[in-house]
Each structure stands twice: as structure tokens, then as C-alpha cells.
Amino acid sequence: xxxxxxxxxxxxxxxxxxxxxxxxxxxxxxxxxxxxxxxxxxxxxxxxxxxxxxxxxxxxxxxxxxxxxxxxxxxxxxxxxxxxxxxxxxxxxxxxxxxxxxxxxxxxxxxxxxxxxxxxxxxx
Numbered sequence: 776x777x778x779x780x781x782x783x784x785x786x787x788x789x790x791x792x793x794x795x796x797x798x799x800x801x802x803x804x805x806x807x808x809x810x811x812x813x814x815x816x817x818x819x820x821x822x823x824x825x826x827x828x829x830x831x832x833x834x835x836x837x838x839x840x841x842x843x844x845x846x847x848x849x850x851x852x853x854x855x856x857x858x859x860x861x862x863x864x865x866x867x868x869x870x871x872x873x874x875x876x877x878x879x880x881x882x883x884x885x886x887x888x889x890x891x892x893x894x895x896x897x898x899x
Contacts, residue, residue: 780841781854789861792868801875802867810867817863818856825851 796802803810828834829850836850845853 777840778843781839782843782857785854785857785861789857789864792861792865795872796864796868799872799875801871802864805871810864813867814860814863817866818859821859821863822848822851822856825855 793803797804825834826848829848834850836846836852838844842852842854847853847856
């Protein structure tokens, strides 16, 4: 049971980011196909990086009782793939969240200026 602890923590973290994504429609709930493509491409790129690191002798799998012990490739545990997917989705949610927040603040600041011009006869 303890061998699933790390994977369970990752799943809970991933679920938390999905809740945030769903609430504000930031990535997967705004453009599911684009999000799936971006996450898949980034996981593939990062896994390629991991494989190259393992082959060159730079990366090694750490063994702990908290991991499942399942490997998707030599020296690459299942938890690595889940982490990379989580990290990729988190990056998308953060990037679109910041962009959305900046657009929202900009729109709120522009609205009072437009309202001030209405009574003066100026063009907006």
C-alpha cells in the first residue's frame, strides 16, 4: 500500500489542478484537443530528454518504498510519466491563468476610461 503513496499524491495534485482548470476554463476545459496535444508533445519531449539522460549515465532511478516500482522504460518509473503530464498541464493552466488575469485587469481599467469619454463627445 505504501508503494502507491507517491503516485496517489501525484493523482491528488493533478485532480486539484483539474478542478482549478474546470472552474476558470483555462486549458483542458477551454480547448481539450489543443491541451491534449500540448501535454502529449511536452511529455514526449521530456521523456526523450529522460531517455537520453539515462543512456548517457546522467539520470538514475531513485528507489524508495513510496514508489510502485513499475518501469515504463529502463530507469524511468511510471511516476515520472505522471509527473511530466502533471507538470505540463500545470504549466498550461498557469500560463493561461496569468494571461486571463492580465486581460481581465486590462479590461477593467479600460472600462472606466471609455465611460468617461461617453459624456464628452469624444470617440472611444
